[in-house]
Amino acid sequence: MSLRVAITAAAGGFGLVVARAFAAEGADVHVCDVDGGTVDAAAAAGLRASVVDVADGAALDGWIDGVLAAGDGLDVLVNNAGIAGPTALIEDIDPDDWERSLAVTLTSHYRACARVVPAMKAAGSGSIINISSTAGQHGIGLRAPYVAAKWAVIGLTKTLAIELGPHGVRANAICPGSVAGDRMRGVIAREADARGVAAAEVEREYLEGQSIARFVQPDEIADLCLFLASDAARMISGQAIAVDGHTETFHIG
Numbered sequence: 134m135s136l137r138v139a140i141t142a143a144a145g146g147f148g149l150v151v152a153r154a155f156a157a158e159g160a161d162v163h164v165c166d167v168d169g170g171t172v173d174a175a176a177a178a179g180l181r182a183s184v185v186d187v188a189d190g191a192a193l194d195g196w197i198d199g200v201l202a203a204g205d206g207l208d209v210l211v212n213n214a215g216i217a218g219p220t221a222l223i224e225d226i227d228p229d230d231w232e233r234s235l236a237v238t239l240t241s242h243y244r245a246c247a248r249v250v251p252a253m254k255a256a257g258s259g260s261i262i263n264i265s266s267t268a269g270q271h272g273i274g275l276r277a278p279y280v281a282a283k284w285a286v287i288g289l290t291k292t293l294a295i296e297l298g299p300h301g302v303r304a305n306a307i308c309p310g311s312v313a314g315d316r317m318r319g320v321i322a323r324e325a326d327a328r329g330v331a332a333a334e335v336e337r338e339y340l341e342g343q344s345i346a347r348f349v350q351p352d353e354i355a356d357l358c359l360f361l362a363s364d365a366a367r368m369i370s371g372q373a374i375a376v377d378g379h380t381e382t383f384h385i386g
């Protein structure tokens with residue numbers, strides 16, 4: 134039987150690259166995304182794609198239930214959803230932005246896990262992969278809700294590993310460094326604006342503390358997802374694995 138895979142917020146960004154990598158291995162891949170245009174494009178490319186705002190708990194539950202029913206279970210859940218959130222000092226953050234950041238970047242992970250866990254436990258197998266960030270291992274000035282959510286994703290992952298290990302289900306987090314693409318360009322531009330410095334200066338700072346000083350390529354995240362989903366990772370659970378070229382010192386913002 135093909136591997137049954139669900140990936141949140143993955144009709145665009147690097148989640149789409151992860152989805153395509155699973156599909157190329159013959160997996161039956163479901164993705165959801167809030168952006169209808171990207172969902173149409175992903176569906177045209179052969180993925181099972183649905184419009185869902187993962188911050189809408191009922192909509193996310195409904196999507197997961199549909200995925201479980203379609204495949205009579207699920208082998209791999211990748212919680213990829215996460216928004217950059219506001220770039221501001223703590224006292225200047227709009228509380229609604231805080232709530233929205235946590236709803237997408239943290240609560241959606243909890244909610245999708247809670248929905249798939251009974252089916253994975255019943256099957257006695259499954260792999261949950263939560264996308265955190267190097268921001269889940271360090272602080273970053275001006276990014277409090279994002280950083281708080283990404284640390285919490287690792288705490289959630291470790292708790293899942295404890296609860297699910299006895300049932301044959303594994304849970305791991307991936308901590309990407311700065312990934313090449315539009316998202317990172319936007320993050321750098323907003324930080325440069327907030328600090329009144331050039332974007333090139335911010336980019337230089339992001340890379341200077343890395344042992345391998347370049348941005349991560351999306352397929353480098355996909356490779357780790359495929360590994361963690363595979364039997365080769367059968368004894369790996371509860372880990373937060375960075376794909377960041379090794380962060381020696383973190384940019385402080």
Ligand SMILES: NC(=O)c1ccc[n+]([C@@H]2O[C@H](COP(=O)([O-])OP(=O)(O)OC[C@H]3O[C@@H](n4cnc5c(N)ncnc54)[C@H](O)[C@@H]3O)[C@@H](O)[C@H]2O)c1
Pocket residue numbers: 141142143144145146147148165166167168171185186187188213214215216217237264265266267308309310311312313314316317
């Ligand atoms: N890009 C990076 O440098 C980087 C680094 C570390 C961690 N991450 C994390 O990796 C994950 C993917 O990052 P990315 O750069 O591909 O993200 P992205 O900003 O490119 O967004 C990916 C997709 O998420 C969708 N999305 C946004 N809000 C949504 C919502 N409420 N409901 C459903 N879909 C929604 C977007 O439409 C988009 O198609 C995120 O969790 C992000 O925090 C990214």
